[in-house]
Amino acid sequence: MDHTEPEPRGKPDPSRWAAKAWALLSAVRSQSPLVQCITNFVSMDLMANTLLSAGASPAMLHSVEEIPEFTPHVHALCINIGTLSSDWVPAMKAAADLACKSGRPWVLDPVAAGASGFRLKTCLELVELKPTVIRGNGSEITALSKASLASCKGVDSSHKSTDAVEAAKSLAQASGSIVAVSGAVDIITDGELVVGAHNGVAMMQRITATGCSVTALIAAFVAVDPLHAFEATALALSIFGIAAEIGMKMANGPASLRMHLIDSLHGLDEADVLSRVNITSFS
Ligand SMILES: Nc1ncnc2c1ncn2[C@@H]1O[C@H](COP(=O)(O)OP(=O)(O)OP(=O)(O)O)[C@@H](O)[C@H]1O
Ligand SMILES: Cc1ncsc1CCO
Numbered sequence: 001m002d003h004t005e006p007e008p009r010g011k012p013d014p015s016r017w018a019a020k021a022w023a024l025l026s027a028v029r030s031q032s033p034l035v036q037c038i039t040n041f042v043s044m045d046l047m048a049n050t051l052l053s054a055g056a057s058p059a060m061l062h063s064v065e066e067i068p069e070f071t072p073h074v075h076a077l078c079i080n081i082g083t084l085s086s087d088w089v090p091a092m093k094a095a096a097d098l099a100c101k102s103g104r105p106w107v108l109d110p111v112a113a114g115a116s117g118f119r120l121k122t123c124l125e126l127v128e129l130k131p132t133v134i135r136g137n138g139s140e141i142t143a144l145s146k147a148s149l150a151s152c153k154g155v156d157s158s159h160k161s162t163d164a165v166e167a168a169k170s171l172a173q174a175s176g177s178i179v180a181v182s183g184a185v186d187i188i189t190d191g192e193l194v195v196g197a198h199n200g201v202a203m204m205q206r207i208t209a210t211g212c213s214v215t216a217l218i219a220a221f222v223a224v225d226p227l228h229a230f231e232a233t234a235l236a237l238s239i240f241g242i243a244a245e246i247g248m249k250m251a252n253g254p255a256s257l258r259m260h261l262i263d264s265l266h267g268l269d270e271a272d273v274l275s276r277v278n279i280t281s282f283s
């Protein structure tokens with residue numbers, strides 16, 4: 001996978017973002033990165049189908065016995081704590097540790113991080129294992145950033161992503177991870193630079209596991225461009241949003257949007273991507 005030097009950071013140039021979006025989607029399609037997903041029972045199907053329709057290769061392997069053999073060979077790892085129980089935690093930690101030691105990017109989805117002490121403690125321990133990217137909704141990123149149970153009532157957000165910008169920046173600075181906050185505008189930060197990805201449709205919130213699935217898509221994008229994790233994260237969110245915008249034209253509600261989102265992600269062409277990517281500087 002590409003290991004070229006990072007591009008200089010600065011004010012985002014819209015034409016550069018769009019061209020890079022198409023380049024990264026094309027790289028996922030041609031390289032088909034192997035993405036190991038340790039994820040919740042609700043999301044497994046949509047997440048695997050999202051990765052397949054983008055051109056990546058999902059593997060939903062989570063047993064602690066096979067992680068030492070398998071994880072060092074994956075191109076990226078996605079860990080999602082959605083239906084957490086104590087017997088899954090050793091596998092999550094072993095996989096994160098091995099990914100780190102093998103130089104593989106890994107992405108954390110801290111589902112409902114502030115809903116219980118057990119979840120918050122597990123998330124904080126996983127953050128110690130240096131995720132490349134952390135992607136959550138506004139309530140999850142606020143809870144994790146403040147290490148506080150106050151802000152989450154469940155898996156759905158009660159915060160706007162734009163109200164979690166400072167929380168995201170301080171989490172990125174403390175962890176060294178890229179932090180993404182999903183919502184009407186997806187916020188992406190490395191602790192200094194902040195951009196907003198404006199693609200997507202509100203009905204995505206009415207389909208369970210769209211957030212989980214875009215976290216796995218981020219893992220696939222970072223797999224093909226590991227030295228540009230900030231850009232890859234923003235562009236995975238944008239591409240997923242574009243697929244939803246196109247899918248929404250054919251959808252009658254959440255169930256048909258779920259189907260058309262997958263079809264549209266599979267069918268995205270260069271003209272769709274170049275004309276629709278909408279990423280702006282956010283500060
Ligand atoms: N109001 C909105 N307008 C446009 N896109 C949205 C909106 N709300 C969410 N999205 C998009 O929906 C996807 C899921 O984001 P959301 O914040 O709902 O994640 P989540 O709460 O973690 O979801 P889940 O836990 O069900 O997986 C993201 O791609 C996000 O950009
Ligand atoms: C509904 C739900 N409950 C635990 S995980 C999950 C999927 C969305 O995060």
Ligand SMILES: [Mg+2]
Nearest residue numbers: 111137211212
């Ligand atoms: Mg979620």
